Amino acid sequence: MTETVELAGKLNSEGEKLSGFFAGLTDEQWKTEVYTEGSVWTIRNILAHLVTAERAFVKLFEQIRQTGNGVSEDFSIDRYNARQQEKTAELTTRELLEQFKSVRIDMIQWVLGINDSDLERTGRHPFLGTTTLREMIKMVYIHNQMHYRDLKRVLK
Numbered sequence: 001m002t003e004t005v006e007l008a009g010k011l012n013s014e015g016e017k018l019s020g021f022f023a024g025l026t027d028e029q030w031k032t033e034v035y036t037e038g039s040v041w042t043i044r045n046i047l048a049h050l051v052t053a054e055r056a057f058v059k060l061f062e063q064i065r066q067t068g069n070g071v072s073e074d075f076s077i078d079r080y081n082a083r084q085q086e087k088t089a090e091l092t093t094r095e096l097l098e099q100f101k102s103v104r105i106d107m108i109q110w111v112l113g114i115n116d117s118d119l120e121r122t123g124r125h126p127f128l129g130t131t132t133l134r135e136m137i138k139m140v141y142i143h144n145q146m147h148y149r150d151l152k153r154v155l156k
């Protein structure tokens with residue numbers, strides 16, 4: 001099994017787990033506050049964040065694969081996330097969940113479309129700094145797992 005197939009498999013299983021979790025939430029649970037420092041983020045905000053981050057990562061990763069460039073030194077994750085929350089404010093939870101599934105399919109297809117040698121390409125990630133595409137792809141599902149852990153914690 002190639003490394004890209006292995007990474008795509010992890011993205012698929014993690015995506016299915018998260019999709020199932022989000023699909024099982026009640027209307028009231030979607031409003032549960034998860035993060036309260038700075039801007040308050042509910043479970044709904046976190047799903048919107050996962051959607052917009054992953055959509056941006058598919059584009060960023062391809063840019064890095066083709067050019068070796070990543071985000072600029074002055075890129076602000078906080079400003080980006082705030083803008084994306086504004087852009088997704090009118091979407092329903094159902095629409096966000098469908099977008100999550102769609103963007104995860106896009107990510108998996110992108111990973112399956114590259115060569116294992118592409119995993120060594122480097123560029124600047126907004127959180128990790130300069131690193132390989134391999135580490136960036138791994139960070140996609142680690143990032144989601146970290147938020148999932150926080151979601152489970154507040155719902156206990």
